[in-house]
Amino acid sequence: MGGLLTKVVKNDAMKNDPPEIYNWRVYVLSCSACFAGALFGMDTGIIGGVLKMDTFRKKFGLQDLSPVAGADLEANIVSTLQAGCFFGALVAYWFADKYGRRASLFGCACIAIIGTTMQAASNGILSVMYIGRLITGFAVGAASMLNPLYTSENAPRAIRGALTGMYQFFIVSGICIAFWINYGNLLHQTGDRQFVISLALQGLPAVCLGVGMLVSNESPRWLARSDQWEKAATTLARVRNLPVDHPYVQSELAEIREHLEMEQRLVAGAGFWDLQKEMWGVRGNRNRALLSIGLMICQQMTGTNAINYYAPQIFANLGLNSTETGLFATGIYGIVKMVTCATFLIFVADTLGRRKSLLWTSIAQGLSMYYIGFYVRFDPPVKGADVPPAGYIAIVMIFLFASFFQFGWGPVCWIYVSEIPSARLRAMNVGIAAATQWLFNFVVARATPNMMVSVGKGGYGTYFIYGSFCFGMFFFAYFFVPETKGMSLEEMDNIFGVIEQGKFMDEEATPNSPRVAAVELGEDGKTATGTTVLQAAEKN
Structure with a gap:
């Protein structure tokens, strides 16, 4: 199949x-x-x-x-x-x-x-x-x-x-x-x-x-969420049938890491x-x-x-x-x-x-x-x-x-x-x-x-x-x-308009702060407005 x-x-x-990932x-x-x-x-x-x-x-x-x-x-x-x-x-x-x-x-x-x-x-x-x-x-x-x-x-x-x-x-x-x-x-x-x-x-x-x-194997994304990055990389490489240092594997890991870091800053706790x-x-x-x-x-x-x-x-x-x-x-x-x-x-x-x-x-x-x-x-x-x-x-x-x-x-x-x-x-x-x-x-x-x-x-x-x-x-x-x-x-965040990663961060936010801004696109689909999570929640 x-x-x-x-x-x-x-x-x-x-x-x-790469064709190797369909293995x-x-x-x-x-x-x-x-x-x-x-x-x-x-x-x-x-x-x-x-x-x-x-x-x-x-x-x-x-x-x-x-x-x-x-x-x-x-x-x-x-x-x-x-x-x-x-x-x-x-x-x-x-x-x-x-x-x-x-x-x-x-x-x-x-x-x-x-x-x-x-x-x-x-x-x-x-x-x-x-x-x-x-x-x-x-x-x-x-x-x-x-x-x-x-x-x-x-x-x-x-x-x-x-x-x-x-x-x-x-x-x-x-x-x-x-x-x-x-x-x-x-x-x-x-x-x-x-x-x-x-x-x-x-x-x-x-x-x-x-x-x-x-x-x-365990889900590599769950391993990443659990801060088991070495296992996540090894598991993802095995499932994709590529070496760990392959650009595709590294790119997918980087995308997972970026997304998780952004989400972890979005709300203070889990x-x-x-x-x-x-x-x-x-x-x-x-x-x-x-x-x-x-x-x-x-x-x-x-x-x-x-x-x-x-x-x-x-x-x-x-x-x-x-x-x-x-x-x-x-x-x-x-x-x-x-x-x-x-x-x-x-x-x-x-x-x-x-x-x-x-x-x-x-x-x-x-x-x-x-x-x-x-x-x-x-x-x-x-x-x-x-x-x-x-x-x-x-x-x-x-x-x-x-x-x-x-x-x-x-x-x-x-x-x-x-x-x-x-x-x-x-x-x-x-x-x-x-x-x-x-x-x-x-x-x-x-x-x-x-x-x-x-x-x-x-x-x-x-x-x-x-x-x-x-x-x-x-x-x-x-x-x-x-x-x-x-x-x-x-x-999927790009489709549903939650945030645009890496942009419009609150100037006073720290890596562990809940004040990182959510980003909403304007009516023209291009202009973005930064708001803190609490502001976004109150407004919506």
Whole structure:
């Protein structure tokens, strides 16, 4: 994949970069970390199919409940994971900054193994299932924040979008594998083994993540932040496959050093409240945080996880009534997601860019959802009858929706929120974004089963709601999302207008003073005005 990427990626950053930096090490490192995405995907994909297995429903008492009560219990089982994910993503930034990205990811792998073991051993006891999913969720949520952070800080700028977006590819690969695990267990296993094996195999990506982190290096940018410059230089040189004294390595180190020194002078301390002041008191940083939050809300409100969690039920509502057929269609859905995500990462992510990908897929996703909604509203499937041609088109629309999502709002959001924050705030910014993603993932997971049985006959209103969100996202991306492809992480301040490094320093400032000025460009885009950090915070 590495050689193919360097052949198809077309952006200015690659023209002057030495070819040695696009080597196998950076791809192996990214793949090792991206097993965090496979963990996310396996947990997401397994549970939807398990909930429809008769053996699971009998073991946990779902078959004796009314449709509404059953939908509530299913939603509780699914959404417990998201609750854990929210808190895991929210606190992971502290561990990432204190102990490093690599060590924190290894910790996530260990916690996930404990959680998945509890799920597999729950034996019909709902409280054990809930606790197991909550613990697993904590690890999945933390890893969802750590992986894009770790990968973006190691990746060469020209292919950073593809490498960071590999997280999404591993998510959809995990979902695809999970769908086929469920289908295989339904066909070839009997009794409790049907769902126990599926639940236990959720831990496989965690094992791979743990092993991968044992053989991977720490982020050179985190080492630099921790004042371990010798290790940072050695690690960066190894990842770039160049000697330490090579001009490219020295230039990247100098850029990291300059950016960190500037940020360290911007605010006196590096405590929690100092970073909060820096994030929310400086307009450019605040804009980046709000943009990250907005992107993650939009990603979830496309409705993609409504399909991921409840695909068998959705296919049944479209006329595929048998559990076996529904799981088979769900497996095909997973393959479509995986193939289209790989296509995006290889051919589009660092060529077409982030902004255009978000714009056109917003409209395409909305049209797909609206067609399904109109079909269920005006020509609903009849139980036991053959699926009409319009129904097959609706099923195709599910697959097309998955394809469009993988060409835009799936991978791009993770790429974007991991690359735009400043170095001091990157872990916190990505943590807030990931927590937002899991919060709205929880909302979707909890609300969708009830929407499917209450918002119009057959749940047709559900598709109109998610489709309308998709159309609205076009305007969000058009007005608020600038292009960032091919730019280094240290250049993001120039796009978002926080400061211009090395200029307009306060005359009374010392290297450790918080009075170093932030610089704002005038309306002509050229004239700069210096203000202290506190003045900037008060003014904005």
